[in-house]
Amino acid sequence: MIKIGLTGSIGMGKSTTAQMFRDAGIAVLDSDRIVHDLYRGAAAAPIEAAFPGVVVDGVVDRARLAQRVLGDAGALKRLEAIVHPLVWAARDEFLKTQEAEGAKIVVYDVPLLFETGAETSVDVIVVVSAPEDVQKARVLARPGMTEEKFAAILQKQVPDSEKRARADFVVHTGAGLEAARADVAAILRSLERRG
Structure with missing residues (x-):
C-alpha cells in the first residue's frame, strides 16, 4: 500500500485537493x-x-x-x-x-507534515501550492483573518518553496480546479504504474 503525505501551507487548497483524491476513490485520513x-x-x-x-x-x-x-x-x-x-x-x-x-493507495492529509517530522511515515509527498498572491487573497478572505495572523501562521510553517523542493509531486491550485484535478489524476496514474 502506497502512503501519500498530502500537505501545503495555509490557503493553498489542500482541503479541496484532499477531496479530489476522495472523489477518485482514495481513502483520506484527515489529521485535522x-x-x-x-x-x-x-x-x-x-x-x-x-x-x-x-x-x-x-x-x-x-x-x-x-x-x-x-x-x-x-x-x-x-x-x-x-x-x-x-x-x-x-x-x-x-x-x-x-x-x-485491500486499498492500494491511501492519503494522509497532514497540514504540518514537515513541521512535525511526519514525512518519514509516508512513501510519497504531494505538496499543494499556489502563487503567493492567490494564497494571500484566499487566506485574507477567511472570517476573522488579518494580515498579522496570516504572517504569524506563515512564520510557523516551512516555506512553500522548500515544501515544493522536498515534494515528489506538486498540485498547482492557482490555475483552477480543473488543472488541479488533472494534477491529481496524473499523480494517481504514476503511482498505479509503480504499484
Missing part, C-alpha cells in the same frame, strides 16, 4: 478532523489536566488553548506529547482498516 474529534473525546481530560481551564463542557476550547500555548515552546511540547500519540494511534487504525479492505 482527528484532532477535532480528540478535542471532543480522548484528549480533553489530559489537556485539561495539563492546561487547566481550556476545556468547556467536555470539549477543548481551541481559542483558550491557543492563548496558553502560542509563543510558549514548552507548553506546545506538552500539548504535542498528549495529542501526537493519539493521532498516530488513529492513523494506525486507519491503515489497518484500509489494508483489510
Whole structure:
C-alpha cells in the first residue's frame, strides 16, 4: 500500500485537493478532523489536566488553548506529547482498516507534515501550492483573518518553496480546479504504474 503525505501551507487548497483524491476513490485520513474529534473525546481530560481551564463542557476550547500555548515552546511540547500519540494511534487504525479492505493507495492529509517530522511515515509527498498572491487573497478572505495572523501562521510553517523542493509531486491550485484535478489524476496514474 502506497502512503501519500498530502500537505501545503495555509490557503493553498489542500482541503479541496484532499477531496479530489476522495472523489477518485482514495481513502483520506484527515489529521485535522482527528484532532477535532480528540478535542471532543480522548484528549480533553489530559489537556485539561495539563492546561487547566481550556476545556468547556467536555470539549477543548481551541481559542483558550491557543492563548496558553502560542509563543510558549514548552507548553506546545506538552500539548504535542498528549495529542501526537493519539493521532498516530488513529492513523494506525486507519491503515489497518484500509489494508483489510485491500486499498492500494491511501492519503494522509497532514497540514504540518514537515513541521512535525511526519514525512518519514509516508512513501510519497504531494505538496499543494499556489502563487503567493492567490494564497494571500484566499487566506485574507477567511472570517476573522488579518494580515498579522496570516504572517504569524506563515512564520510557523516551512516555506512553500522548500515544501515544493522536498515534494515528489506538486498540485498547482492557482490555475483552477480543473488543472488541479488533472494534477491529481496524473499523480494517481504514476503511482498505479509503480504499484
